[in-house]
Amino acid sequence: MSLINLREVSKLYGFGGATVLALDEVDLVVEKGEFLACMGPSGSGKSTLMNLIGLLDRPTHGTYLLDGRDVARLRSNTQAKIRRDRVGFVFQYYNLLPRMNVLDNVALPLAYKGMTPVRRQKRASDILELVGMRDREYFMPRQLSGGQAQRAAIARALINRPSIIIADEPTGNLDSNDSKVVMELLADVHRRGNTILLVTHNPELTRYANRVIYMHDGQIIGDEPTAIGRLAKGVRRTYYRRRRTTEEDTVAGVSALLKKVPGKELAGGSRARRSPARKRRVGRRSKKVRA
Amino acid sequence: MWSGNIKSAISSLRLNKWRTLLTILGVTIGVASVVTVVSLGEGLKKQVVGQINQLGSDVITVRSGRLTSEGVGQDSLNVLALLSTSTLTDSDAEVISKLPSVETVVPINFVTNTASSGQNRLDNIFVIGTNSDVADLLNQKVAYGSFFDERQDNGNYAVIGPRVAAQLLQKLNPVGHTIRINGVDFVVSGVLERSSGGLLSVAQTDFNSAVFISLAQAKQLTSGRTNILQILAKSKDPNIEQTVADIESTLQKNHAGQTDFSVLQQYELLNIANKVVDSMTAFISGLGAISLLVGGIGIMSIMLVSVSERSREIGIRKAIGATNRQVLNQFLLEGMALSISGGIIGIILSLVVNGLLRVYTNLEPVINLRVLVVAAAVSVAVGIVFGVAPALKAARKNPIDALRNG
Numbered sequence: 001m002s003l004i005n006l007r008e009v010s011k012l013y014g015f016g017g018a019t020v021l022a023l024d025e026v027d028l029v030v031e032k033g034e035f036l037a038c039m040g041p042s043g044s045g046k047s048t049l050m051n052l053i054g055l056l057d058r059p060t061h062g063t064y065l066l067d068g069r070d071v072a073r074l075r076s077n078t079q080a081k082i083r084r085d086r087v088g089f090v091f092q093y094y095n096l097l098p099r100m101n102v103l104d105n106v107a108l109p110l111a112y113k114g115m116t117p118v119r120r121q122k123r124a125s126d127i128l129e130l131v132g133m134r135d136r137e138y139f140m141p142r143q144l145s146g147g148q149a150q151r152a153a154i155a156r157a158l159i160n161r162p163s164i165i166i167a168d169e170p171t172g173n174l175d176s177n178d179s180k181v182v183m184e185l186l187a188d189v190h191r192r193g194n195t196i197l198l199v200t201h202n203p204e205l206t207r208y209a210n211r212v213i214y215m216h217d218g219q220i221i222g223d224e225p226t227a228i229g230r231l232a233k234g235v236r237r238t239y240y241r242r243r244r245t246t247e248e249d250t251v252a253g254v255s256a257l258l259k260k261v262p263g264k265e266l267a268g269g270s271r272a273r274r275s276p277a278r279k280r281r282v283g284r285r286s287k288k289v290r291a
Numbered sequence: 292m293w294s295g296n297i298k299s300a301i302s303s304l305r306l307n308k309w310r311t312l313l314t315i316l317g318v319t320i321g322v323a324s325v326v327t328v329v330s331l332g333e334g335l336k337k338q339v340v341g342q343i344n345q346l347g348s349d350v351i352t353v354r355s356g357r358l359t360s361e362g363v364g365q366d367s368l369n370v371l372a373l374l375s376t377s378t379l380t381d382s383d384a385e386v387i388s389k390l391p392s393v394e395t396v397v398p399i400n401f402v403t404n405t406a407s408s409g410q411n412r413l414d415n416i417f418v419i420g421t422n423s424d425v426a427d428l429l430n431q432k433v434a435y436g437s438f439f440d441e442r443q444d445n446g447n448y449a450v451i452g453p454r455v456a457a458q459l460l461q462k463l464n465p466v467g468h469t470i471r472i473n474g475v476d477f478v479v480s481g482v483l484e485r486s487s488g489g490l491l492s493v494a495q496t497d498f499n500s501a502v503f504i505s506l507a508q509a510k511q512l513t514s515g516r517t518n519i520l521q522i523l524a525k526s527k528d529p530n531i532e533q534t535v536a537d538i539e540s541t542l543q544k545n546h547a548g549q550t551d552f553s554v555l556q557q558y559e560l561l562n563i564a565n566k567v568v569d570s571m572t573a574f575i576s577g578l579g580a581i582s583l584l585v586g587g588i589g590i591m592s593i594m595l596v597s598v599s600e601r602s603r604e605i606g607i608r609k610a611i612g613a614t615n616r617q618v619l620n621q622f623l624l625e626g627m628a629l630s631i632s633g634g635i636i637g638i639i640l641s642l643v644v645n646g647l648l649r650v651y652t653n654l655e656p657v658i659n660l661r662v663l664v665v666a667a668a669v670s671v672a673v674g675i676v677f678g679v680a681p682a683l684k685a686a687r688k689n690p691i692d693a694l695r696n697g
Contacts, residue, residue, distance in 0.1 A: 051691050054610070056609075056610055056690045056691040056694070057689070057690075057691040076614075076615055077614050077615065077616070080609065080612055080613060080614040080615070080617075081612065081614070083609070083610065083611070083612045084611065084612020084613075085612070089610050089611065091694075095603075095606075095607045095610070095694070096607075097604055097607060097608075099299070099302050099303065099306065100299075108608070108611060109611045109612050112608075112611070112612045112613050112614070112617055113612070156611065157611075160612070
């Protein structure tokens with residue numbers, strides 16, 4: 001039985017004419033112990049997917065089985081308990097509560113579990129030791145650098161020993177040094193057997209993953225296993241061989257940017273059906289521009 | 292969990308000190324006014340009881356108007372009777388004094404409320420025309436000098452209360468000095484002992500600020516017109532009921548068959564006084580309760596603002612595993628912290644006001660524990676009632692929307 005199993009999951013936002021299709025019949029299976037990196041342009045549905053997996057949001061259609069249990073049938077109370085005990089969130093903006101010190105922030109999930117203050121602070125202290133933040137226990141979040149705040153946030157995510165860590169662009173706000181520290185921490189957590197779902201814009205970070213999925217317009221358009229330490233192939237294509245726009249393209253404006261949608265060549269499997277049509281369309285337009 | 296919630300509630304209230312302070316003001320004023328008014332009422336009642344005990348239970352009071360009207364099922368207070376001018380006359384007092392079952396009769400004839408001496412002038416006193424039996428009947432002792440006796444009944448003598456003596460004459464022993472009432476000089480023949488009589492005493496007079504003069508002089512001062520507030524009588528017969536019935540039938544005859552007066556024994560008087568105080572207390576407490584309501588609405592609106600402002604916090608808390616109930620508890624507790632602190636400050640304020648009233652007025656408010664407990668309970672209830680809606684709003688927020696909007 002797989003840990004996460006999404007079947008034709010869709011998510012719609014808004015009503016009537018303003019409806020946005022954030023996820024379009026996504027199928028995804030994640031096994032225990034995977035380090036999955038999710039890539040794609042802004043608005044491609046990466047975060048929506050992670051929020052659904054993390055039970056912060058409910059799918060509009062489709063089924064989501066977590067450990068074989070259909071989460072749509074769970075009461076919100078039970079969902080909250082799953083978030084508390086099984087899922088750890090790491091956000092781009094750290095999301096520490098500004099009026100609590102680091103120790104209380106990290107211990108908060110335990111408070112919701114009903115643990116006594118002394119025990120939960122002891123445990124939080126131990127976890128902070130793990131992420132190298134022991135000496136800043138009594139700092140307020142505003143007194144921390146970005147990297148320190150993110151380490152504290154990771155400590156908070158880890159405190160209930162969750163089986164899934166969802167990191168939504170955890171390095172989005174950090175410089176390369178802090179990014180490295182944070183990613184090494186996540187890699188460490190992965191080595192201990194946790195499942196990690198990472199959303200990122202930075203292709204370099206796929207080195208930490210053993211599986212990369214690519215998203216576009218709410219669909220998973222690519223899914224490849226990759227060796228840890230290696231850059232994913234798909235990334236290499238989109239990242240290193242991305243065509244530069246010419247002067248002509250600049251004159252042509254936005255439409256020129258559409259002549260090559262990154263990742264489309266990768267499309268395969270179940271979604272191959274739609275891709276050729278789009279390719280043709282894009283191709284035509286680019287020809288026109290050149291002409 | 293609870294300790295954490297309380298800590299976070301207090302810290303978030305301290306974050307916006309001014310807002311918090313202004314929010315709790317409504318509850319503070321409501322609680323303070325209700326507690327103060329109720330304790331004032333209790334104090335008045337206690338004073339009335341004290342005075343009635345001082346008078347003795349064999350004193351019969353005749354008052355103008357029917358004080359209780361028969362409503363449906365039970366007696367109710369006839370407020371009009373308290374406001375109308377007196378229907379009692381000199382002849383009523385005379386008729387009563389001739390009854391064999393009555394020992395002494397003392398009419399209380401209100402003359403004026405001002406008196407002066409040299410440059411000093413007092414305008415909040417009671418100048419009362421009566422006879423020399425009044426001291427005996429009211430159990431009032433004379434501290435200095437003596438009460439005017441029968442021989443002096445028609446002379447220009449006055450017996451004054453201690454407050455009048457202190458404020459008008461400002462001398463250690465005012466006996467022998469003169470005071471001027473309506474242009475006529477009166478020699479002070481005695482000063483009463485300080486009594487515990489309050490504003491709403493039996494004779495509707497605070498003896499401390501009363502001036503007693505003889506009935507004949509009073510009549511002259513008011514050119515023959517009398518305004519007898521009440522007639523006090525002492526029963527010779529140990530069977531007071533019988534005496535009351537005698538007085539009633541005699542007066543009825545004197546009033547051409549009309550019963551536009553009340554003959555009351557002490558306990559009846561007590562009941563009436565209690566009713567007056569109770570209805571006043573209820574009325575003013577009602578106003579205080581409206582303030583509590585407004586305060587509660589203030590708490591609700593501020594909590595709603597707080598819930599929107601802290602959308603992100605709610606999102607974070609939910610993301611790391613807070614259940615709806617836990618979020619609800621947190622915000623409910625915050626609303627309650629507001630109203631309870633308002634209540635506590637209100638209680639403290641009312642204690643201060645009570646202290647000031649005791650020092651600067653002759654009111655003696657009595658705070659009983661029951662009032663404080665009720666006030667505290669009401670402020671908790673206000674917090675719950677008006678905190679629930681914002682707390683529910685917070686609890687029902689969709690975590691992802693809360694995170695995104697924050």
